[in-house]
Amino acid sequence: MELFLQFGFGMKQHCKTLISEWGQGSVILSPRDMSSDAMCKFTKELGKIGGTSLLDPQFYNPHANHPGILLHANWDPEAATEEVCSEEGVMDLVLNLKKENDSIGTKAFILPALFCKSVSQEYLDCQGMVADVSARWDDKPRYASICISNDVVKSVEQLAMIADTAGQWDVDGYYVVAEHPMKSYLVDDPTWMANLLQFCFELKSLKRTVIVGYTSPQMLLLSCAKIDAIATGTWQNVRSFNIGKFDEPEPDSITRKKTWYYSPDTYGEYPIPFVQVAYKMGVISKLKPSRDFRHGYADRLFGDIPPEAVGFGDRDAFLHYLSCMHKQVELASVSSFRDRVALAETQLNQAKALNAELKAKGVSGQARDFTDIYDVNIAALKTFVHGTGFIAEQMWDQL
Numbered sequence: 001m002e003l004f005l006q007f008g009f010g011m012k013q014h015c016k017t018l019i020s021e022w023g024q025g026s027v028i029l030s031p032r033d034m035s036s037d038a039m040c041k042f043t044k045e046l047g048k049i050g051g052t053s054l055l056d057p058q059f060y061n062p063h064a065n066h067p068g069i070l071l072h073a074n075w076d077p078e079a080a081t082e083e084v085c086s087e088e089g090v091m092d093l094v095l096n097l098k099k100e101n102d103s104i105g106t107k108a109f110i111l112p113a114l115f116c117k118s119v120s121q122e123y124l125d126c127q128g129m130v131a132d133v134s135a136r137w138d139d140k141p142r143y144a145s146i147c148i149s150n151d152v153v154k155s156v157e158q159l160a161m162i163a164d165t166a167g168q169w170d171v172d173g174y175y176v177v178a179e180h181p182m183k184s185y186l187v188d189d190p191t192w193m194a195n196l197l198q199f200c201f202e203l204k205s206l207k208r209t210v211i212v213g214y215t216s217p218q219m220l221l222l223s224c225a226k227i228d229a230i231a232t233g234t235w236q237n238v239r240s241f242n243i244g245k246f247d248e249p250e251p252d253s254i255t256r257k258k259t260w261y262y263s264p265d266t267y268g269e270y271p272i273p274f275v276q277v278a279y280k281m282g283v284i285s286k287l288k289p290s291r292d293f294r295h296g297y298a299d300r301l302f303g304d305i306p307p308e309a310v311g312f313g314d315r316d317a318f319l320h321y322l323s324c325m326h327k328q329v330e331l332a333s334v335s336s337f338r339d340r341v342a343l344a345e346t347q348l349n350q351a352k353a354l355n356a357e358l359k360a361k362g363v364s365g366q367a368r369d370f371t372d373i374y375d376v377n378i379a380a381l382k383t384f385v386h387g388t389g390f391i392a393e394q395m396w397d398q399l
Contacts, residue, residue, distance in 0.1 A: 001223045003329040004054075004231035005322065006213055008238035012042060014318055019051040022326065026107070028213060028231050029055045030238075032068040032246060036100055038272050052107040056175070056213065057097050059112035060147050064246035074100065074112075083112070085126045094133045101140075109134065110175050113145035114245050119158040124165045131169035141172035143209060146281070147241075150181045153192050153199075173209025173228070176200065177241050185240050186218050193221070193380035201225035201388060204399050205394040214241040215371075217267045217325065221377050223332035224340050224384065226392075226399045232325055234318040260368060261301060261315050264293045264324040266347075266355045269368035275307040281361040286354060287390050292331065295323040337396040341385055348374050348381075350391045 005015050007030045019025040027046060041304050043053040058069060061283050062084045063077050070077065074096040083089050093112055101109050111130050116123050127144060134142050144166065152158045166174065178196055180187050187193055200222055203208045210227040212219060216239040219230050232238065235257075237245045260269040270278075270287065276286045288302045297320035300310040334340045352374040359371060385392075 001227060001329050001332055002229040003322075003326045004028055004211065004213075004229045004232040006030075006215075006233035006238040008233045008235050011238075011318075014234060014315070014322065016045060016049065016053070018322055018326070019046060020049045021323075022050075024050040024052075026052045026054060026229070028110075029053050029106075030068075030103070031055070031058050031072045031074075032066050034068070035071055036103060039104045047105070053098075054108050054110055054143075055101055055104060055252065056104050056110060057062065057112040058246060059093070059145075060115040060177075060243055061112070061246055065248050066246050067248060069246055072100070074344060077325070082113070085129075087129065090126070091133050094130060094306055098134070098137060106140070108141040108143055108172075109137070110143045111145055113147050115147045115149065115179075116152055116162075117149045119152060119155075119161045123281070124161065128165070129168055131171050135170040142170075142210065143173040143175045143211065144169050144171045145175045145177065147177040147202075148179065150179045153195050154181075154189075155195060156195060156198075159199045159202075161196060163199060166203060169207050171208070172373050173211065174176050174203050176203070176210065176212045177214055178212070179243070180240050183240075183244075184241050185216060185236055186370065188372050188376055190376045190379035190383065193218075193376055194383040197225050197380060197384040198388060200227050201384075201392060204228075205391075205395060207399060214238060216240060217262070217328070218266075218373055218377060219345060220267075220325075220328055220332060221381060222223070223329070224337070224344055224381060224392075226337075226340075226396060231328065232322070234314075234322070235307060257314070259312065259314055260321075261287070261298060261312070261317060262321040262324055263287050263289065264328055264356070266289055266351045266365075266370060267373070268351075268355060268365040268370035269321075270363065270365050272307055272312060274363050274365070276299060278358065278361065278363045279307050281363070283358060283361045286358055289324065292327055293324045295320060295327075297323060330358060337389070337393045341381065341389070344381060345378060349380050379380065 005027045015027050075093050211229045213231045215230040215232045262269045278287050278333050295315045301307045
């Protein structure tokens with residue numbers, strides 16, 4: 001499994017810094033946050049340091065009114081959805097997006113898809129039509145977007161309808177985007193998580209590329225489905241999918257941002273005031289990343305100066321988080337299904353124990369606290385192994 005960078009506001013320099021350090025890497029570009037000309041220039045800059053790009057079409061709501069989306073004009077936001085999804089509308093849409101992809105120089109063509117609130121035959125037919133229209137081009141891999149609501153993820157029957165039909169689409173892979181329950185950052189529902197694991201494995205069992213976008217550290221568990229990549233970014237809106245981000249924000253909807261420190265050894269994130277609590281309570285060493293995750297960006301938090309006084313800001317927080325996620329993805333790439341499952345469960349149990357020690361001293365991750373998520377992921381993993389483990393173990397080396 002690889003880590004892709006999910007592009008969001010203000011990420012250009014972060015992407016260049018990290019890909020330069022890693023020697024390679026892929027960025028999923030966002031029309032909402034960058035013009036076509038800027039994406040062309042940025043992709044050329046990435047190419048010079050070993051990077052590549054893909055383009056998320058962000059067609060999820062064809063009537064979205066975010067100014068960044070409207071700049072691209074790949075479809076008419078004033079047209080009825082039925083018109084955009086007609087045969088003629090789909091042909092125009094796919095052609096426009098193919099031209100934009102070629103102009104930018106993307107390494108693969110992510111196909112457009114509507115946000116699926118519930119699976120219907122009309123939705124599946126539209127997906128198939130998009131795939132058929134795109135099949136006239138074979139100069140780069142084509143990935144079907146599958147953007148699904150929380151209700152769809154909770155429904156085994158609806159997921160099965162998509163998985164059964166997806167194998168008939170003339171595509172090279174899938175770009176999966178899943179809405180979280182209640183627009184949450186972390187998902188506290190083990191059924192939701194188990195279903196997503198199962199769905200991703202079923203897509204991967206078709207022996208095609210599977211990329212999951214808009215992910216948080218919780219989604220590292222998807223390595224147990226042997227998918228090819230997860231994508232994450234800086235701000236929360238590129239780590240958890242919310243279709244509302246593609247509309248123009250209301251003036252009073254802009255919220256004050258916090259700076260968070262990510263602990264790869266607990267999977268949790270901590271506001272700097274709580275890192276200060278750890279310092280005062282004498283447990284700051286338990287937040288210090290283990291050797292594999294010491295990239296230098298967070299070093300200043302663990303010296304003799306109180307964390308609140310060292311000037312740890314968003315830039316270092318983001319680069320630290322993304323560097324840690326990159327390493328965690330790398331460490332998840334073990335040889336067998338059984339080893340991967342054992343490693344995931346061990347890591348979760350160790351993280352849970354360490355987090356308990358921190359909580360006992362008053363150190364909290366607040367809205368990004370992983371305390372309730374360890375058991376969610378362990379339960380999801382056990383459910384997945386119980387239902388699919390034998391098949392996954394037999395197929396693992398072929399995927």
